[in-house]
Amino acid sequence: MRVLIVEDEPYLAEAVRDGLRLEAIAADIAGDGDCALELLSVNSYDLAVLDRDIPGPTGDEIARWIVASGSGIPILMLTAADRIDDKASGFELGADDYLTKPFELRELVMRLRALDRRRAHARPPVSEIADLRLDPFRRQVFRDGRHVALTRKQFAVLEVLVAAGGGVVSAEELLERAWDANADPFTNAVRITISGLRKRLGEPRLVATVPGVGYRIDTGSDTGSDTGIGTGTDTAHPGSTRA
Numbered sequence: 001m002r003v004l005i006v007e008d009e010p011y012l013a014e015a016v017r018d019g020l021r022l023e024a025i026a027a028d029i030a031g032d033g034d035c036a037l038e039l040l041s042v043n044s045y046d047l048a049v050l051d052r053d054i055p056g057p058t059g060d061e062i063a064r065w066i067v068a069s070g071s072g073i074p075i076l077m078l079t080a081a082d083r084i085d086d087k088a089s090g091f092e093l094g095a096d097d098y099l100t101k102p103f104e105l106r107e108l109v110m111r112l113r114a115l116d117r118r119r120a121h122a123r124p125p126v127s128e129i130a131d132l133r134l135d136p137f138r139r140q141v142f143r144d145g146r147h148v149a150l151t152r153k154q155f156a157v158l159e160v161l162v163a164a165g166g167g168v169v170s171a172e173e174l175l176e177r178a179w180d181a182n183a184d185p186f187t188n189a190v191r192i193t194i195s196g197l198r199k200r201l202g203e204p205r206l207v208a209t210v211p212g213v214g215y216r217i218d219t220g221s222d223t224g225s226d227t228g229i230g231t232g233t234d235t236a237h238p239g240s241t242r243a
Contacts, residue, residue: 001024001026001046001116002026002044002177003020003025003026003047004039004040004043004045004048005017005028006033006036006051006059007054009051016108017029017180019105019109020109027180028043028180032054033058034056035056036057037062037065040069040071040073043176046119047073047074047116049076049108050062051077059077060089063075063077064093064094067093074096074097074116075096076111077099079100079101080101097115127162129166130206132201132206134159148202151196153193154196156178157193157197158197160173160174160177161215168215169214170214171215174215175187
Protein backbone atom coordinates (compact mmCIF):
# COMPACT_ATOMS: atom_id res chain seq x y z
CA MET A 1 0.00 0.00 0.00
CA ARG A 2 1.26 3.50 -0.86
CA VAL A 3 -0.18 6.58 0.83
CA LEU A 4 0.15 10.31 0.19
CA ILE A 5 0.22 12.38 3.39
CA VAL A 6 -0.77 16.01 2.80
CA GLU A 7 0.18 17.80 6.02
CA ASP A 8 1.94 21.14 6.61
CA GLU A 9 3.19 20.33 10.11
CA PRO A 10 6.57 18.68 9.37
CA TYR A 11 6.91 16.95 12.74
CA LEU A 12 3.45 15.38 12.51
CA ALA A 13 3.86 14.41 8.86
CA GLU A 14 7.22 12.73 9.48
CA ALA A 15 5.95 10.94 12.59
CA VAL A 16 2.99 9.56 10.64
CA ARG A 17 5.20 8.54 7.71
CA ASP A 18 7.67 6.74 9.98
CA GLY A 19 4.85 5.01 11.84
CA LEU A 20 3.25 3.83 8.61
CA ARG A 21 6.56 2.44 7.41
CA LEU A 22 6.67 0.23 10.49
CA GLU A 23 3.34 -1.17 9.31
CA ALA A 24 4.75 -1.90 5.83
CA ILE A 25 2.86 1.06 4.35
CA ALA A 26 4.90 3.26 2.00
CA ALA A 27 4.17 6.97 2.40
CA ASP A 28 5.14 10.23 0.70
CA ILE A 29 4.72 13.68 2.24
CA ALA A 30 3.37 16.85 0.62
CA GLY A 31 3.73 19.96 2.78
CA ASP A 32 1.37 22.12 0.74
CA GLY A 33 -1.31 21.89 -1.90
CA ASP A 34 0.94 22.55 -4.88
CA CYS A 35 3.29 19.74 -3.86
CA ALA A 36 0.31 17.43 -3.33
CA LEU A 37 -1.04 18.08 -6.82
CA GLU A 38 2.39 17.50 -8.33
CA LEU A 39 2.84 14.17 -6.53
CA LEU A 40 -0.68 13.05 -7.41
CA SER A 41 0.00 13.87 -11.05
CA VAL A 42 3.14 11.75 -11.36
CA ASN A 43 2.65 8.91 -8.85
CA SER A 44 0.08 6.21 -8.19
CA TYR A 45 -1.36 6.17 -4.68
CA ASP A 46 -3.71 3.76 -2.97
CA LEU A 47 -4.91 6.29 -0.39
CA ALA A 48 -4.63 10.00 0.43
CA VAL A 49 -4.53 11.52 3.92
CA LEU A 50 -5.46 15.21 3.63
CA ASP A 51 -5.15 17.96 6.21
CA ARG A 52 -7.91 20.40 5.31
CA ASP A 53 -5.95 23.44 6.52
CA ILE A 54 -2.85 23.50 4.33
CA PRO A 55 -1.24 26.40 2.40
CA GLY A 56 -1.67 26.67 -1.33
CA PRO A 57 -4.63 24.77 -2.69
CA THR A 58 -6.44 23.66 0.46
CA GLY A 59 -7.22 20.11 1.47
CA ASP A 60 -10.77 20.69 0.26
CA GLU A 61 -9.50 21.72 -3.17
CA ILE A 62 -7.18 18.70 -3.30
CA ALA A 63 -10.14 16.46 -2.47
CA ARG A 64 -12.17 18.00 -5.30
CA TRP A 65 -9.23 17.43 -7.68
CA ILE A 66 -8.93 13.77 -6.68
CA VAL A 67 -12.65 13.18 -7.17
CA ALA A 68 -12.68 15.00 -10.52
CA SER A 69 -9.66 13.02 -11.73
CA GLY A 70 -11.65 9.80 -11.53
CA SER A 71 -8.71 8.00 -9.93
CA GLY A 72 -10.91 6.54 -7.21
CA ILE A 73 -8.26 7.18 -4.54
CA PRO A 74 -9.95 6.94 -1.12
CA ILE A 75 -9.55 10.11 0.96
CA LEU A 76 -9.11 10.33 4.72
CA MET A 77 -9.39 13.91 5.96
CA LEU A 78 -7.54 15.29 8.98
CA THR A 79 -8.60 18.39 10.87
CA ALA A 80 -8.66 19.92 14.32
CA ALA A 81 -12.31 20.86 13.80
CA ASP A 82 -14.63 18.26 15.29
CA ARG A 83 -18.04 19.83 14.69
CA ILE A 84 -20.53 17.66 12.84
CA ASP A 85 -20.97 20.40 10.21
CA ASP A 86 -17.24 20.31 9.45
CA LYS A 87 -17.33 16.55 9.04
CA ALA A 88 -20.44 16.73 6.88
CA SER A 89 -18.83 19.24 4.52
CA GLY A 90 -15.78 17.00 4.22
CA PHE A 91 -17.87 13.99 3.27
CA GLU A 92 -19.78 16.13 0.76
CA LEU A 93 -16.46 16.97 -0.90
CA GLY A 94 -15.76 13.28 -1.43
CA ALA A 95 -13.92 12.23 1.73
CA ASP A 96 -14.29 8.55 2.60
CA ASP A 97 -13.30 8.92 6.24
CA TYR A 98 -12.54 11.64 8.78
CA LEU A 99 -10.11 11.80 11.70
CA THR A 100 -9.80 14.69 14.13
CA LYS A 101 -6.52 15.85 15.68
CA PRO A 102 -4.97 14.77 17.93
CA PHE A 103 -5.21 11.10 16.98
CA GLU A 104 -3.47 7.82 17.72
CA LEU A 105 -1.34 6.35 14.95
CA ARG A 106 -2.90 2.95 15.60
CA GLU A 107 -6.34 4.32 14.80
CA LEU A 108 -5.06 5.94 11.60
CA VAL A 109 -3.54 2.62 10.49
CA MET A 110 -6.79 0.75 11.20
CA ARG A 111 -8.79 3.32 9.23
CA LEU A 112 -6.36 3.21 6.30
CA ARG A 113 -6.50 -0.59 6.16
CA ALA A 114 -10.29 -0.47 6.30
CA LEU A 115 -10.36 2.00 3.41
CA ASP A 116 -7.94 -0.18 1.45
CA ARG A 117 -10.14 -3.23 1.99
CA ARG A 118 -13.13 -1.25 0.79
CA ARG A 119 -11.21 -0.05 -2.25
CA ALA A 120 -10.13 -3.58 -3.07
CA HIS A 121 -13.55 -5.19 -2.62
CA ALA A 122 -13.65 -6.21 -6.29
CA ARG A 123 -10.57 -8.40 -6.03
CA PRO A 124 -10.32 -11.62 -3.99
CA PRO A 125 -9.17 -10.96 -0.42
CA VAL A 126 -6.63 -13.77 -0.81
CA SER A 127 -4.38 -13.98 -3.87
CA GLU A 128 -3.13 -17.29 -5.24
CA ILE A 129 -0.49 -17.78 -7.92
CA ALA A 130 1.57 -20.88 -8.67
CA ASP A 131 1.82 -22.67 -5.29
CA LEU A 132 1.71 -19.38 -3.37
CA ARG A 133 -1.14 -18.05 -1.27
CA LEU A 134 -0.97 -14.45 -0.03
CA ASP A 135 -3.44 -12.86 2.37
CA PRO A 136 -2.81 -9.08 2.27
CA PHE A 137 -5.04 -8.29 5.20
CA ARG A 138 -3.81 -10.94 7.62
CA ARG A 139 -0.28 -10.34 6.32
CA GLN A 140 0.23 -14.07 5.80
CA VAL A 141 2.00 -16.03 3.08
CA PHE A 142 1.79 -19.77 2.43
CA ARG A 143 3.76 -21.77 -0.10
CA ASP A 144 2.49 -25.24 -0.90
CA GLY A 145 0.56 -25.08 2.37
CA ARG A 146 3.62 -24.07 4.42
CA HIS A 147 3.54 -20.77 6.30
CA VAL A 148 6.37 -18.45 5.24
CA ALA A 149 7.49 -15.78 7.70
CA LEU A 150 8.54 -12.59 5.89
CA THR A 151 9.84 -9.20 6.94
CA ARG A 152 7.56 -6.21 6.34
CA LYS A 153 9.52 -5.14 3.27
CA GLN A 154 9.72 -8.65 1.83
CA PHE A 155 5.96 -8.93 2.19
CA ALA A 156 5.45 -5.55 0.49
CA VAL A 157 7.65 -6.56 -2.46
CA LEU A 158 5.94 -9.95 -2.79
CA GLU A 159 2.54 -8.27 -2.67
CA VAL A 160 3.47 -6.09 -5.66
CA LEU A 161 4.78 -9.09 -7.61
CA VAL A 162 1.70 -11.19 -6.86
CA ALA A 163 -0.59 -8.33 -7.89
CA ALA A 164 1.16 -8.34 -11.29
CA GLY A 165 -0.16 -11.87 -11.84
CA GLY A 166 3.03 -13.24 -13.32
CA GLY A 167 3.76 -10.05 -15.24
CA VAL A 168 7.14 -8.37 -15.05
CA VAL A 169 7.72 -5.64 -12.46
CA SER A 170 10.78 -3.43 -12.86
CA ALA A 171 13.15 -2.64 -10.01
CA GLU A 172 12.10 1.00 -10.32
CA GLU A 173 8.43 0.11 -9.87
CA LEU A 174 9.24 -2.05 -6.86
CA LEU A 175 11.03 0.91 -5.30
CA GLU A 176 8.04 3.12 -6.03
CA ARG A 177 5.38 0.73 -4.74
CA ALA A 178 7.14 -0.92 -1.78
CA TRP A 179 9.27 2.01 -0.63
CA ASP A 180 8.45 5.67 -1.38
CA ALA A 181 9.41 8.67 -3.51
CA ASN A 182 12.54 9.30 -1.44
CA ALA A 183 14.05 5.89 -2.18
CA ASP A 184 17.48 6.08 -3.79
CA PRO A 185 17.19 4.57 -7.31
CA PHE A 186 20.74 3.25 -6.98
CA THR A 187 20.25 1.61 -3.61
CA ASN A 188 20.84 -2.09 -3.02
CA ALA A 189 17.47 -2.32 -1.29
CA VAL A 190 15.68 -4.17 -4.10
CA ARG A 191 18.53 -6.63 -4.63
CA ILE A 192 18.85 -7.36 -0.92
CA THR A 193 15.10 -7.71 -0.40
CA ILE A 194 14.62 -9.98 -3.42
CA SER A 195 17.54 -12.15 -2.30
CA GLY A 196 16.10 -12.49 1.20
CA LEU A 197 12.62 -13.14 -0.17
CA ARG A 198 13.90 -15.96 -2.36
CA LYS A 199 15.62 -17.60 0.59
CA ARG A 200 12.46 -17.42 2.70
CA LEU A 201 10.28 -18.84 -0.07
CA GLY A 202 12.69 -21.73 -0.71
CA GLU A 203 13.01 -23.98 -3.76
CA PRO A 204 12.06 -24.22 -6.51
CA ARG A 205 12.72 -20.52 -7.03
CA LEU A 206 9.48 -18.60 -7.33
CA VAL A 207 10.70 -15.05 -7.95
CA ALA A 208 12.26 -15.07 -11.41
CA THR A 209 14.51 -12.47 -13.00
CA VAL A 210 13.76 -11.22 -16.50
CA PRO A 211 17.16 -9.98 -17.73
CA GLY A 212 17.23 -6.27 -18.44
CA VAL A 213 13.58 -5.85 -17.44
CA GLY A 214 12.74 -6.79 -13.86
CA TYR A 215 11.18 -9.54 -11.75
CA ARG A 216 8.07 -11.69 -11.83
CA ILE A 217 6.40 -14.64 -10.16
CA ASP A 218 7.31 -17.81 -12.06
CA THR A 219 4.00 -19.51 -12.75
CA GLY A 220 5.76 -22.55 -14.22
CA SER A 221 5.02 -21.76 -17.86
CA ASP A 222 8.69 -21.23 -18.68
CA THR A 223 10.68 -22.81 -15.86
CA GLY A 224 14.39 -22.40 -16.25
CA SER A 225 14.32 -18.91 -17.75
CA ASP A 226 15.50 -17.29 -14.55
CA THR A 227 19.03 -15.97 -14.62
CA GLY A 228 19.15 -14.72 -11.07
CA ILE A 229 21.79 -14.65 -8.36
CA GLY A 230 24.59 -17.10 -8.86
CA THR A 231 24.46 -17.18 -12.66
CA GLY A 232 26.43 -14.00 -13.24
CA THR A 233 23.98 -12.91 -15.94
CA ASP A 234 21.31 -11.12 -13.96
CA THR A 235 20.68 -7.73 -15.58
CA ALA A 236 17.25 -6.79 -14.27
CA HIS A 237 18.45 -3.23 -13.74
CA PRO A 238 21.40 -1.41 -15.27
CA GLY A 239 22.35 -0.10 -11.86
CA SER A 240 22.88 -1.71 -8.49
CA THR A 241 19.25 -2.66 -7.85
CA ARG A 242 19.41 -5.90 -9.78
CA ALA A 243 19.19 -9.19 -7.92
